[in-house]
Amino acid sequence: MAYRYVAQPQFWRNFKKLPRKQWASVRRVWEIFKVDPFDPRLGTHKIHSLSGIFNRTVYAVVVEGDLRITFYIEGNTVITTNIGTHAIYRE
Numbered sequence: 001m002a003y004r005y006v007a008q009p010q011f012w013r014n015f016k017k018l019p020r021k022q023w024a025s026v027r028r029v030w031e032i033f034k035v036d037p038f039d040p041r042l043g044t045h046k047i048h049s050l051s052g053i054f055n056r057t058v059y060a061v062v063v064e065g066d067l068r069i070t071f072y073i074e075g076n077t078v079i080t081t082n083i084g085t086h087a088i089y090r091e
Contacts, residue, residue, distance in 0.1 A: 001076060002076065003034075003037070003073075003076055003077065003078045004076055004077045004078070005034060005077070005078050005080070006077055006078070006079050006080070007079075007080045008079060008080065008081050008082070010081060010082050011069075011080045011081060011082055011083055014082055014083045014084050014088075015083050018067075018083070022063070022064070022067060025063050025064045025067070026063055026067075026069075026083070029042065029061065029062075029063045029069070033061060033069070037059070037061065037071065037073075037078055042061040042062060043061060043062035044059050044060070044061050045059065045060055046058070046059055047059065047060050047070060047089050049089050049090065050070060050081075050089055054072060054081075056072050056074075057072060057073075058070055058071070058072045058081070059071055059072065059073075060089070063083070066085045066086060067083070067084070067085065068083070068084065068085070068086065068088065068089075069082070069083045070082045070083075070088060070089075
């Protein structure tokens with residue numbers, strides 16, 4: 001399936017706060033993510049706590065270590081909601 005990608009403002013705010021050395025990791029993951037957000041190399045998994053808050057299934061992909069990107073899918077659009085440590089699962 002061909003997806004369209006949209007990032008929420010929260011994602012961009014937190015992305016810009018990341019140390020520059022992590023930007024390369026995010027770009028590497030993005031190249032895989034934009035082809036298939038469920039590629040096994042991304043470790044995509046459901047986040048039940050956020051799914052309840054958003055009232056839809058929310059997923060996370062692993063960027064590196066404790067760095068995650070959260071997203072959900074609406075039709076053929078992937079909406080990235082946030083980037084950060086596991087703490088973003090409680091926001």
